[in-house]
Every structure is written in C-alpha cells, then in structure tokens.
Amino acid sequence: MLLWLILIIPGSSTGQQNNLHLTRKYKVGDVYRYRMTTNVVHNDKWQSTIIAVCELKVVLDSNKIPYDEIKWISKKVIKAKDSTEYPEEIKNTSPYRISLHPDGKLDIPPIQESGMTGEITDLNTFFVAISPKLGIGQLHKPHDNFTKPENVKGNFANGKDILKGEDCLEVTAVLQRSTRDQAVVQTDFMPPSVPCLQYLSQEMTKPVAGETINNFQMVRVSANDKVNLFYGSEKFNINSTISSKDGKLQSAYMTNTLFLTLKLNCEKDYTGCQHTMPFTIDRKISLVLLP
Template sequence: MMRSRAMYALLFASTVVVAQTAAPAGGSLKRHYQEGQTLTYRMTAVNDGWRYTAEASGVTKKTPAGAFVEEFRWTGMTSDGKQLALSPAMAAFRQTVSLDPSWMPGGPSLANADSKMVGPITDLFTFYVDLWLINKIGFLHRAGDHFHVPNPQPASWADGTRVILGKDHIDFDLNIQSVHEASHTAVVLVRHVPPAHPNLEFPAEWMKAPVVDTPNNWVEVTRTDDGKYEAAAGKETFDVTLTVSTEDGRILSGVMENPVITSGRLCDDAALTKCGPAQPQIIRRHIEIVLER
C-alpha cells in the first residue's frame, strides 16, 4: 500500500512540473531511444524484513503520438530465497514507463498483478518517474544543480472500511550530485521530503506532536476486527539515488531508501481519546535495481 501512495504523489508532482515547464525538455541526462532496444533490470529489496528479488525485461517502442516508451514484462521473482511461480495473468502483464519528456507518466494498472509484485511494479515506476521529472525540467545539468517541486496535495489510501484515515504529504527535491566525464555517468538524488507545512488534518491532538525532527507528514487510522482503532502518525521520506549514463540516458543502477518513523496507539474509541501508551515503530524499505544488459 505504501508504494501505491507514493505512485499517486509522483503522478501529481508530474502534473506540477508540466504546468511549470515547456515541453519537451531534456538536458544532459536525456534518454536517447532506439526503437527495438532491449534491456533487463534486476531488483533486490528488503521490505520491513521481507527479502525479495525480481527481474524485468523491456523493449523500446514508439507510440502513435511519437513518444518513446519502454514496455516491461516481469520474468521472475524470489521471496525470502524461494523462487515464486508467476500467475498466467502476471506473465501477460505489461508495464509501460518512459524517460521521454514528451510522454506523460501514467500509473500502472495493478488489477491483474500478483500481490507480491505490487512493490516491484510501483518501485520501478518510482525510479523512472524520478528521472523523468529531471528530464522534463531540462535545466539540471551540472553537479550541485537542484530544483524543488512542491506538492500541494496529500495522497490518500483510505478505503472507508478498514482504513478509516490514511494520508501522507511529500515534496520532491531534485539534485545532480556528480557528473563523471571519464565513465560517462552522472549520479542524481531525488529526495521525497515532508513539506514545511504538511496539508494534513489529525483527528486527535496527540497525533500532532512531531515524532522526529519535522512536522508529521503521515497519518493512519485503521479499525481492528474487535472494534478498536489503531492510530499512528509520523514522518515518511524517500531518498532515490540513480546512476545514469550520460551517453544515452539509461538508468544504470538505482537505490531507494524509504523509512517511515511513526508513533501509534491502540484506542477504544473513534475519537482516539481513550488510548493505550504510545508505541514507536520504524518501517524500513531498501530497494536496488541494476541494469544487467
């Protein structure tokens, strides 16, 4: 669920960038596509103790509108060291991403995706859209260049049944960390950070107190099977570091660090006033991708 929240925040940020910049852009990290080009990524991850790997193979295609896209199919996955068999629907699933600034990102349809594949699918989307944002802006070229993309709208994952309230709010800080002429690579860092004043409403006063060093930008209230309420607030961030080829703009490797630091209570009432003691929790996700060929 956490990854789908970030996906919708990324989509909203992309519309902000479109409104602020002329299209198409590009820059020194612009992707130089060749129709029919193939590439394969291997992803390794630790998600709150769960370890998995996944592989995706893609081919470059050209849309009727003239934009280049990469169509990926997921070819394998392991879970805690054991090989998983993909369902027929998952084997037929295709995910379209692109670094072409003339193309508008769209979130992948997850209706036919295996539940364990939702994380890899949305993480690949995050890696691509983060670099797409830099290409769309088009004026980040040198080491030290950066641009902040404010996001005025929080993302929600409440379902109205079990998840009564679920929202987070993040901005995007785009950075060129280094450019290496000898190896024809650049390293970029996209930080998904809490806004100075998150646009969130907290249902209880105790949830407003910052859990760490910034105002809370994450809140969730769920109803338990026995009629109680699990409520928590805290800070969520993403740091995405990408090594990019300056020759053709391909993502050579990427690392994502996604911690969520929360303080939660188990409550007897919907107003969250009759609650037990605060319980701190840290959820950590570490995701890596490498271009294998």
C-alpha cells in the first residue's frame, strides 16, 4: 500500500503542473521590489548601463480591483567616463498603478520626468507580456501558445523630448516549461506582415531592414527648433519566470533590437534634414525580484 501511494503521488503532482493557472493572485498589502538593469548599444558600441529599482505595493482601487502601486526608488546610469544618479527625477515621479487583474489596467502614466520614460515604459512592457490580454490565462501546459488576433500598438511619446513615438507589433506567447514552483513564458513581439502605422512621411513606407515592414517611428527634439526622425524595424522578446503559486513575476529578460534610419536636424514637417544615416539600437534588459 505504501509503495502504491509513493507511485501515485508523483502522478497527481504532474497532473497539477499540466493544468497551470498563471493569472496573478494579489495579496493586499504585499510590498516587494524589482531591480531593472538595461544595457544599451548603439551601432555596435556600448553606450550605457542603467540600474533602477522600484517598489510595488498591492492596493485596491475604488472598485475593489487589486493594483500594484509603483514607486521608483533609485536610478543610476553608468557610462564609460562616469556614473550618475538621478534623485530629482525619482523624487518628481509620482507613484502610479498598474494591474494584471482581468478587470485592471496597464496604462502608462503621464511622464513627469523625460529621463524616466525608459524605465516606466520598459517595466510596463514586462507586465504587458504576462497580461490576460496577451493570453496568460490560456497557457496551462508546456508548448501551449497564444497569438493575439490584433496587432499591439504602442505610444511612447512623453510630450517632452519624444514628440512622437509609435510602434506596432504582432505578439505570440508560449509556455516554455513549468515546475511545481514556477513557469517560464516567452513572449515575442515581431513586425507584422502588413503595415499598421500611419507613417509620418511617404519615404517611411520603404523598408529599412530588408523586406521587413517598418513598424517603428519616433520624433525627438533637436537644437534650434529642429527635430530628429527615427524609423524602421523593431522586434523584441521577453522570457518571464512566473510563480506557479500566485502568478507573481519573479524575473524577466528582454532583448530589444531596432534597425533604423536616422534623419538629423529636420524641419518640423520632416523635410530639409541635414544628414541621413543607418542607426541600430540593441538593448538587453533584466528584471529581478529582490529578496
């Protein structure tokens, strides 16, 4: 009888693993922190490493829906010749809320400090990758996958140094593997098969990276009332490790690659640009739940 029990228990455990439910289960009052480390490379040359820490606290909104209230704690930028911390940017960034609850929202808050745009939007992207809208509730066993029927459009303009910022991606999530304690989900954000942006200028209809459709465009402030124009192909993937118990994100890793054309010092109608050049951006970002 004892041997029979020993043999049958692992079978029961495996059955539980094959019926995962990775939706987030919140505990009001729970407080935890993440460290996000971003390595930035432009045209194959390392530019910086950015280390930022945020604190999340689980709260309820007026409709009793649980949210993570996010407060940024610190930010440090390391470059070849120096490193700088940004206490004023941290101080001036008000706490804001996002939620993985099916009835919650993952809206990007108003950007109060332009220097925090990357941290806020990247953290948001990590959560979007494991959200109900991208099919996390439909991944129950290894190799289950979900492709969002509609393309995902993003707007990362901040009203300050980024005057316009848009991308459009096709998204697929796959449950790679799972154990009793955790699951690994890969979410791929890829250029779509047909155009899905309203391009800012006609020349942007010509693909920058082979035949891949341009799915990224950005306008940044330049000197003397001019603007810089970036456009081309963007793709990224995120590998997320999630607690099987409560759906909390334990760690994640993002690889983000952009093949762009950069037009410098253009008029505000994107004409009369002084220089045009190819421009690549490679970013590798890790997110770790701190003990």
